[in-house]
Amino acid sequence: MSHTVVRGKPNASQLYLDSVLDAILLEQGVKPNAEQRDNVTLSQILLYSLKQRPKEVFMINAGTDEVITNEQLLKRAVSLARTLTALGGKGKYAFMLMRNHQEMAVIYFAVMFAGVIPFLVEPTSTVFELTHFLKLVEPSFVFYDEEFEPAMLEATRACPELLPTLIPADRPGVIDNFIRGQPDDVTSFQVSEASMDDPVMLLPTSGSTGLPKATIMTHRGLVAQLPSPWSYQTQFPTPTGLMMILTTIQWMTFTMYTTASTVYHTPILMSSKKITAEHVAEMIDKYRPTFTFFSPAFAASLLPLVTSEQLSSFKTVILLGSPVTEQQMKALQEKLPKTAHLCDGYGTTETQGYIAIPDTEAPLKCNGWVFNFLYYKIVDDEGQELGLEQSGELWVKGVSVIKGYHKNVAAYEETVTPDGWYKTGDVFYVDENERVSFVVRKKFNFKYKGFQVAPEEVERIICSVPGVQESVVCNSDSGPVAAVVLQPGADVTRDRIHTAVNSTLSEHKRLHGGLAFVPSLPHTPTGKLKRNECSQLMTRLMKTGQCC
Template sequence: MESTKYIGPIKKEKVVSHTLAVGQCFASVSSELSSVTASCEMSHTVVRGKPNAAQLHLDSVLDAILLEQGIKPSAEARSNVPLAQIMLHCFKQRPNEVFLSNAGTGKDITNEQHLKRAISIARTLTGMGLKGKYAIVEMRNHQETLAVYFALIFAGVIPFMMEPNATVYELTHFLKLVEPSIVFYDGEFEQAMQEATRACPELQPVLVAADQPGVLDNFTKGQSDDIASYRVAERAMDDTVILLPTSGSTGLPKAVILTNRGLTTVLPTIWTYHSRFPTPTRRMMILTTIQWVTFTMFTTTSVAYHVPIVMTPKAITADHVIEIMEKYRPTWGYLAPAFAVSLVPLIRPDQLSSFEIMYLLGAPASPTLMGNLKAKMTETARLCDGYGITETHGLIAIPDKDAPMKSNGWVLNFLNYKIVDDEGQERGRGENGELWVKGSSVFKGYHKNLAAYEEAVTPDGWFKTGDEFHLDENERLSYVVRKKITFKHMGAHVSPEEVERVICSIPGVHESVVCPSEKGAVAAVVLLPGADVTREQIHAVVNSTLSEHKRLHGGLAFVPSLPHTHSAKLKRNECSKLIEELIKSGDCY
């Protein structure tokens, strides 16, 4: 596979259109489709440079959908095909091919089997009058999860994808935020879901334990699963399609609004290195759970490009992932760096030998990890330290084949970008600055939180990623540091202010600050005069309230006071230095 250099360093904020010969773009499609599309502008999302082969293939899919509807393909028409139509069309093209392998059960699900299940659920949702309303999904990675997910998209119901194993505290927060009309969940979460819904008596969502035997069959009873007669719900390109959680700098996690326009723009992203379509790779391995943008991005692109996926409802352990690699021989996959660190010492080169491309995503990867993992892969396989964020529907930059090991590569060609200093002034090559991006994949907003959106996006549309990069002489990015106060532990987001709120809810606690450490979150706590609060009490409350990755694995220390600004805000940089000293002195545990 050849590297596609179309994503390179052209930064002008101008849409570039291209007319290409039929033979270049559509060798695999009908002569009717080729003759129509050869005269059309190509790849309407591209704002810098030329379209790559993956983007051109998606154009051919969009044009086929338009022709089925009797619409003459054009750049404008292509830009108005929503995700649900793309998914339904692509599922129907290859009914007998495997869509999903469940590595937990060993069962394969074909496109037709999956589509029939999803359509019957979608018809039920439509019959309930739920188009445009909200749902919460808390399920592990199995075939019923994906049937529910695609059914919601088909029916125009907006899912909020919830982290499996969320605590009652977290479930309650999101129930109040999203106000779902229906909740799909696995039976193992029954008790937590019941407790959370009792805490929200003003809400009365329909509860569906979707993985339990016979539950979905009963839910869809009387509804047809006929594929030929089914039509997806009409939705505009800027309508909300999915909500995903993300931690911000202002307290509890927020819900990011993802749209048809953004979701379709990123469909070709991960196939930037590929030139053979459809089915650019033999099998994709998906390990992240449903709340991650990698899950939604990769499951949808696998459908559009006819790539079978393998996933598992079991816990992601090194032994289980090695078992998946040996049995299913995936050719494309990704790992969180924290998990990769535990995997590398245990895995043999022959167990990794099927991979053509492996991404490290979700947190910065160290050069040592990159080197150790690449040493166990084949010489021709590519190991990429990609960079993306939920607010851009996924990936922002991918390293090309000539990029240095530590590089995150060029910003993808559907985004304009710049790096800026603390005053928002643009920096140049060879300098560091915060990365700002603008384009059709930038999110629409945070659900019910306009203030947070206005803080994150400038009036003229630049999204401030909060991450600082070095821009080299070839305009490749290399990650430097996270500027925002959120951080990641165990590959998952931690909002310091969320943890601080929990600590400060304990009687006797006056104030707290939470910072990252090598072991995870660490806190400095100020008690009220005369209060008798112990470390054990604080740990017990945090552990019973928050998920594992948010807990105080770095320890806590009691301090007499914390540094503040004149406006009474915490000086977080100074707090971080204070905690570093407390760790060195052994006072944090």
């Protein structure tokens, strides 16, 4: 029995991880059992896994076509970890403001090996956001790409009380000089000692509703999540041929898939270039990845640029980050191979990864079973548990649920109950087989004339109109109001959208504030709508009379 499983039986992915943990314990001269497995840290697992297959490909940088082996990565990461240790870095904080290239990967592993706690930052963060992060985290080291230097320097000048070591990591020779004199001998290297509940890294929340908080990721939680991306795979190790990772370092998906791919010996395809639909189409055509994930909005922008033949290499595609309509799922399904597993996954930063991924037999618009390392319940507005074939907010509990936000106890107490239940803020329907399906984001709801309006419910109806690419619904003094992005060349009228909404939804959910056509909407880098910015956009559009 896998040590993290609390309901049902372990899957093949969990049993494989058990075999890795057992091998690590035996190497340490410890007899394996469930209790001992529960004390193997993420850093130990990553070091062991990289050492096992030194000549295999760790990553391909699609921006430069460079190929990096496990050994090449590990030697530099070990030297850098030794440098950070010699500088007294254990337990201190580091900033990482970088795109997806090999020096970033070296630093990413090195800080974990040395017990330095990185705060992983969105590369396009503004000076205002960077200043907020610096004051929050107070880092001793700042690793950044040279293109972000002006913003980084301006932000550090706004925090004169902080004196971090600034390291422009992608500048030629900088890391080499920084680690000069430290050996790259892997055999004698050991990772920094840590307990399972120690922080591994800090990740910002998505920022869709305001300035991000710093979420504390632990060894225990991240180790429990290692098998989850491969829960319905059967071949181990190397459950898939090539994992394409498009998200940058600050997203939970980056950590989840980078660590899981390392432990399960799956090469990674990333790019140091800015991720656009055009660039990703080139990556797919050239490297033929077999497994990836998209936000629904990004998938919609990619589809016109790729053919079925170009997508023929995919075995698994997971949609993540925001609600997806059945129409969007079917549009992608039509271009993917008939044997590909297309699914609507669900996870959060607060659970350090996935909560559910649909099995191959699940209905198309379903999120599948809640993973067996989590307890779960569906509750009403008073927190009372509901039964099967009912809808309510999803609460989960288990070792992967975070233990706190950095310097923000109040926010944590609003999110997690005293007895450990994480309130997702999302409403799900649980069917007769205990599969869950997303219904609506509870936290985005607003009232009009005393009735609750769920924006995503209205958005799904708008997006069901042929020719609509994306929409957002916001509150206004006049009632619900929408901004709509059309597909290129589409001829969709306001009347057509109003008719679709009015014929489907109750009176209080209709677009009494009007709607406006816009060329694009503001998103986070993973495709989530920035709803605060969307609301500000709608206010401007209403003032200029563009909503009707």
